[in-house]
Amino acid sequence: MPASATATAFQQCLHPDCRRTYGVEETLTACPACGNLLDLEYDWNRVPVPKSLKEFEARWSTRRNPLDCSGVWRFRELLPFAKDADIVTIGEGQTILQSSAAVGKFVGMNADRLFLQYEGLNPSGSFKDNGMTAAATHARMVGAKVAACASTGNTSASLAIYASTARIFRVVVFVGSGKIAYGKLSQALDFDARTLQILGDFDDALERVREVAGARGIYLCNSVNPFRLEGQKTIMFRILEALAWEPPDWIVVPGGNLGNSSAFGKAFAELKKLGLIDRIPRLAVINAAGANKLHRLYEHQKLRWNDGRTDDAMIESFYATMTNEKRRASTLASAIEINRPVNLKKCLRALEVCDGVVREVSDQEILDAKAQVGAGGFGCEPASAASVAGAKLLRDQGVIAPSDRVVCILTGHQLKDPTATVAYHSADAALFAEKLGPHGVTTAPFANRPVVVENNLQKIIEALEV
Numbered sequence: 148m149p150a151s152a153t154a155t156a157f158q159q160c161l162h163p164d165c166r167r168t169y170g171v172e173e174t175l176t177a178c179p180a181c182g183n184l185l186d187l188e189y190d191w192n193r194v195p196v197p198k199s200l201k202e203f204e205a206r207w208s209t210r211r212n213p214l215d216c217s218g219v220w221r222f223r224e225l226l227p228f229a230k231d232a233d234i235v236t237i238g239e240g241q242t243i244l245q246s247s248a249a250v251g252k253f254v255g256m257n258a259d260r261l262f263l264q265y266e267g268l269n270p271s272g273s274f275k276d277n278g279m280t281a282a283a284t285h286a287r288m289v290g291a292k293v294a295a296c297a298s299t300g301n302t303s304a305s306l307a308i309y310a311s312t313a314r315i316f317r318v319v320v321f322v323g324s325g326k327i328a329y330g331k332l333s334q335a336l337d338f339d340a341r342t343l344q345i346l347g348d349f350d351d352a353l354e355r356v357r358e359v360a361g362a363r364g365i366y367l368c369n370s371v372n373p374f375r376l377e378g379q380k381t382i383m384f385r386i387l388e389a390l391a392w393e394p395p396d397w398i399v400v401p402g403g404n405l406g407n408s409s410a411f412g413k414a415f416a417e418l419k420k421l422g423l424i425d426r427i428p429r430l431a432v433i434n435a436a437g438a439n440k441l442h443r444l445y446e447h448q449k450l451r452w453n454d455g456r457t458d459d460a461m462i463e464s465f466y467a468t469m470t471n472e473k474r475r476a477s478t479l480a481s482a483i484e485i486n487r488p489v490n491l492k493k494c495l496r497a498l499e500v501c502d503g504v505v506r507e508v509s510d511q512e513i514l515d516a517k518a519q520v521g522a523g524g525f526g527c528e529p530a531s532a533a534s535v536a537g538a539k540l541l542r543d544q545g546v547i548a549p550s551d552r553v554v555c556i557l558t559g560h561q562l563k564d565p566t567a568t569v570a571y572h573s574a575d576a577a578l579f580a581e582k583l584g585p586h587g588v589t590t591a592p593f594a595n596r597p598v599v600v601e602n603n604l605q606k607i608i609e610a611l612e613v
């Protein structure tokens with residue numbers, strides 16, 4: 148009998164014809180038997196689960212305990228794979244849900260129906276910290292000395308901050324050359340991560356880091372690591388908490404490597420199974436049009452989860468055509484500039500669980516939505532604004548009703564990518580043309596142009612009066 152058969156938490160292959168299980172003490176990023184993705188599963192009959200989500204509110208009064216302060220670990224009964232003593236936390240998940248009247252109006256919602264979930268408020272400035280705390284915890288459980296990831300920037304910033312603060316492992320990050328926003332690169336460097344700029348894009352970097360991790364026994368922290376996705380489930384728990392445990396009608400999230408959407412679907416499936424919610428929100432995953440593999444596979448080719456028996460031949464031939472035609476992802480939303488989303492199958496399952504839809508939005512729509520989030524909220528990086536642009540599109544199409552309660556996930560902080568923001572608002576036509584033009588952005592209807600004024604009191608006062 149494998150150790151996993153008697154454990155309360157174990158890893159399990161998602162393919163229905165395989166379903167092999169592995170213990171949590173193993174470091175795996177795919178099923179060794181069949182190569183499919185692994186899930187973390189629990190024997191829910193043997194772990195203490197609250198009778199009602201409201202019970203988690205008791206943790207608000209014990210916030211001196213770092214585990215109760217963490218926005219991830221105060222829900223630890225819903226991701227019960229680690230002993231308290233093993234948990235690595237840096238105070239992640241102190242993020243908030245806010246209703247935004249201005250952004251709601253832009254999207255076309257009735258008053259108080261549009262909410263923004265600011266994951267940019269995490270320690271490293273993106274949602275990745277929700278997952279990285281879980282991966283770092285597992286890395287400690289298995290005694291990892293070196294951890295690595297490939298990244299479009301945020302995963303590397305997150306892994307680097309956990310390494311620099313927790314100091315339990317060293318870290319190597321692989322980034323694509325010229326493909327990473329400066330805010331993110333500066334974080335990896337400043338947090339002292341060994342940073343390899345691969346002469347290629349994100350997909351190349353991910354392929355290489357997987358090989359290196361396998362060859363050198365390095366702990367891999369990309370979202371193929373099933374532990375990471377357990378942490379990302381808690382974004383949904385916090386949204387439910389902010390809405391007094393009443394599920395919204397829609398969750399709208401940008402789609403890149405599809406870890407978030409996968410984790411959200413798993414969170415809702417588990418909550419429903421445990422009887423902790425009675426209704427599952429619908430999920431909208433939004434691709435950038437320049438990196439739209441999920442959109443094409445799901446909406447055009449009608450690829451479905453199909454109880455785990457996905458049409459792999461269709462996926463392979465789709466990717467082969469892409470390679471033959473030398474089509475590579477290209478979007479200003481560099482965080483989601485991804486060719487082959489590794490969590491595709493888990494995302495298909497989430498779309499099934501949540502009666503989901505997939506849409507694509509142009510870089511123009513993304514930057515316009517981003518400017519609206521900045522003017523009517525805390526701001527976000529370009530990839531994050533895909534959620535708001537996607538909500539607007541679904542509203543325009545009548546898929547989202549104006550009276551629905553909609554939560555857009557803002558995955559990363561505004562300061563992650565100042566280049567795109569400044570180019571959009573700037574009055575410098577050459578900068579606009581250089582940075583945004585190649586991505587089909589031709590106008591900036593919501594630009595807030597800086598005003599150039601002579602160094603003269605009278606002129607400044609005149610400028611104020613305009």
Ligand code: F0G
Binds near residue numbers: 275301407483528530
């Ligand atoms: N938004 C931001 C700001 C991101 O950094 C990412 C992914 C996504 C959305 C997409 O999320 O992969 O769960 O669908 N960034 C990864 C990285 C790829 O390396 O930082 P997903």
